[in-house]
Amino acid sequence: MEQNKEQRQIELLKILAKGCKKHPAYRAIRKATERCEECVFVWQARVELNKLEEI
């Protein structure tokens, strides 16, 4: 289980590092506007990563 968590964290970090192609300035510090699907995807990765780090 612990290894799965680490793998998921790496995956999420990659999503965050890549960011949104259309909005490279978006760094998922604040919630994304629902207008851009890719930004929302990056935001969700940030939220999930934060949750994983709490555990």
Ligand SMILES: [Zn+2]
């Ligand atoms: Zn975007």
